[in-house]
Amino acid sequence: MRWVVLAVVGLFFLLPLVSMYEFATKIGPQNPHKWDAFKAITTNPQLTAAIKTSLELCVLTAVGMLVLLLPTMVWVRLKVPWAKRIVEFLCLLPLTIPAIVIVVGITNVQSWVYYLITDGPLSLTFPYIVLVLPYCYRALDAGLASIDVNTLSEAARSLGASWFTVITRIILPNIASAVLSAAFLAVALVLGEFTFASLLLFDNLQVVIAALGLSNAAVSVAVSLASLAFAAALLFLLSFVGVRRRSGQVV
């Protein structure tokens, strides 16, 4: 019975992937050779630029989210515990607002970003940080709940640690897997993001995939497949790091 369930679920996941692979490697007038669609990922300048943009956005969003969220959450736990519900509500809010409403609402703020920082696609970092907040908040909150933040920080403070040291050398190493999952969620979300970029008229990976889909469908499917594989690889890496940490502690 178990094998039947596994087979059905396996088929459910594998069938679309195999179909994508089949479609992307089909020889046709636009792709005379089997691997043309995949080769385009590295040769199509529009696509390579979009991949670069999306990867940069992944890193900036993940780092920005952590720099904003981690100290805030630690501070709230230590100094203003009554504000935890408010911060949680604010962080979860983007989940309940449709992306298009956020984009319309954020336009005025974004014009300041264009004016002061950059008017390139990396300006998407700011709306993306808002976008990933709900998911990353949950991941970090679970990590912080698993340790006694109050006692550990007070112990470190009494031993002479500054607040920066407390966060980087005491809190962070003890919630490393939570931080990694938050960062991974941010990366996965940014890689798959279409609405913000499209409405704010920037070319990220998904926008370019959609555009390519109109001219060369095989390439757009090949890129989608590759980005899925990339996300799966990241997930695999994450579980590997998690296991090594745990076994490392039981010496």
Next chain:
Amino acid sequence: METMDRRSGGVEVRLDDLTRTFGPVQALDGLNLTLAPGELVSLLGPSGCGKTTALRILAGLDDATSGKVLVDGKDLSRVPANKRDMGMVFQAYSLFPHMTTRQNVEFGLKLRKISSAERRSRAIEMLELVGLAAQSERYAHQLSGGQQQRVALARALAFEPSVLLLDEPLSALDAKVRAQLRDEIRRVQREVGTTTLFVTHDQEEALAMADRVGVMRSGRLEQIAPPQELYSSPTSQFVAEFVGLTNRLPAIVSGGRARVAGMEVPTLDGSVREGTGMALVRPESAHVKAAAAGHSGNGRVTTTSFLGAISRLHIDMDDDTRLIAQVPRSIGGAVAPGDRVEVVIDPAPVLVVAD
């Protein structure tokens, strides 16, 4: 680089008129306390009396609403916790889970930029002091609760702080380990000579460990004295009843002496001066013997409890008061519930409070 040859000989610590309010709650209400260099003072009191607040303000983990914290004559009131040079052991287990025992002990030294060789030897020395050198490469989750608190003590003392703060470090442990660790903390504290403030709600702990015990009530120090004096000469009813068991027996006071259960005993300072009151008598100050033949005694035993070396007797006195007496096993074994007994009060001074 800071040198490590300074032996912390102990410094004077003074809490000067400290107050702390949390909204409508007055946690500290003008607390004054001075710790002599090298002294171990214990703050004892029921929960909510302000003892932990006082310790946290001294540590810099909380701010006083008003008043000063002076260490070695210097005002530290505005100095942040990480610059106060105070080691602290917490009630909750506080070892850093991602570090080994040795790395935990080294942490404070690392922050003070001590070289790694010196750090290591100092950490091992401290772990030897608490008897855990063999566990130096273990993680917190591989240690028992008692071992974790000993490592926490080693960590708090490793950087030779000017003051050691103990915030109920034994309350999470079971009774046997608690008694062991109590003696160990006292031994280590004597050895390093660091001025120590110890907060507890356990009177036995306070009396056994401290040079002086301060009993706190509603944010104020009710009495501070060496353990024996606190026990034998309480200055208030609260102290007498909070520290140790106490009987309340009717007394008539006249000319500095009180008549209690047929005995005349001197009164302590703070007692009622004239007239009637209640004498606070310790259970071990009530001597009991079986009523001699032909004598009816002055009370009747209601229950007896065997406590090992001693027995505790509950006695209904003929004047309608109830009394708890603590007697040696030999006497406790000789009487049974229902027996008539003769109770005599020790002629030591007692506190007589208003009825």
